[in-house]
Amino acid sequence: MPGGGRSSGAGHGGVMNSTVKVLIIDDHSLFRRGLARLLEAEPGFTVAGECGTVEAGLQMLRERPVDIVLLDFDLGLERAFEFQTRAREENIARPVLIVTAGLSQFDAAKAMELGARGIFVKHRSPDLLVEAIRRVVSGGEWLDPRYAPARLYREKAVRQRDPSEAPAFSIREKSVLRGVLEGLTNKEIAAELNVSEASVKAALQRLFQKTGVRTRGQLVRAALEQFPDVL
Template sequence: MIEVLVVDDHTIFRSGLRRLLGDEADMRVREEAGSAADAMQLLRQASFDAVILDINLKGRSGLDLLKSLRREWPALPVLMVSMYPEEQFARAALDAGANGYVAKDAEPGDLLAAIRRVAQGGTWLSTGFAARAREMPGRPPASDQPLHFRLTVREMQIMMAIVAGKSLTEIGADLFLSVKTVSTYRSRILEKLQLGGNSELVRYAMQHSLLD
């Protein structure tokens, strides 16, 4: 039986994973955590065969948490999941020590296969991305990437919150950041994307299909 810890700050997503894995004979969600602190506490209290870790978490990002996991549990299989495409953050996740990366819009069968693969000590990437990674072992030139590929996980998170219409105060409360810090992130995002304000940011997100 593959005992899984799910780390994601969205209750609905965690519940969906619990139901999905509950239908499988060889795996189950043993525990859930909605934050990095809760995840670390659970990991110190029990053993798990795999961790499903969202790249977007309130407070510390999943990549930050992954670094802590690797210091204490270097061999623990970790599968990163994200609403963002593999092309943007999969390489960063693997470089940080993840065993695999799955987009949240992947087919359920792919997610189940990924869990089994990493729990057995393997690595998981989608077939298409793995092929591209073999052809291009280094990062692709920046000129070949959309500008939002320059954003960090936190910058992407804040960008999407702004596009969703949240105020800087609301974003700060959600991510446990000061309004000044969020404002600094906003300025950095606009600079990287070469945009002049929030309306252009929304237009950019629509042009690049970043909105649901």
């Protein structure tokens, strides 16, 4: 899934020979509307809809023909995962290109596991975004170079993981693990979960035992390589 170069070949169902219908889901209205104007001015594109929430995006997907979804990762209190999961459950999923200011390698791997066809970073040029959209609609993939490790983690996990051997994590342990993956300190995790710092430390020790590691860095690597679908 390279982040450069041009795609070759026609799109599925001849999409690239007709107007590409784009759905934009981003909770920042200025960015969303600016992107909509940019794409409307681009030959061969039309904006099928734009909104800022998972529910509104799903409703548009149910009602309108869409060729690709440009999906922000952080949608206020929601995340891209929720949209991806619900769209698949309703059998209305379309190719998704995550357009984000940034996300962790773990979250990038998870988004790809849920079917994202690419990850595009917002500070890249508009021309590059148009190229990324065309590639995804043509059946290809687009991954910003900084997220190459996420793809490797995911592919390695798929090859090596035996689901029956995955340790069972409690809800608290999963929450603490996500905090560690996001780079939070024990104190910050405790504040976010509204629990004591001692409770976080205890959960962290259980995570070390279950994954067979001794440090936070080793825990992050184990989570990305061995248990990307645990959370």
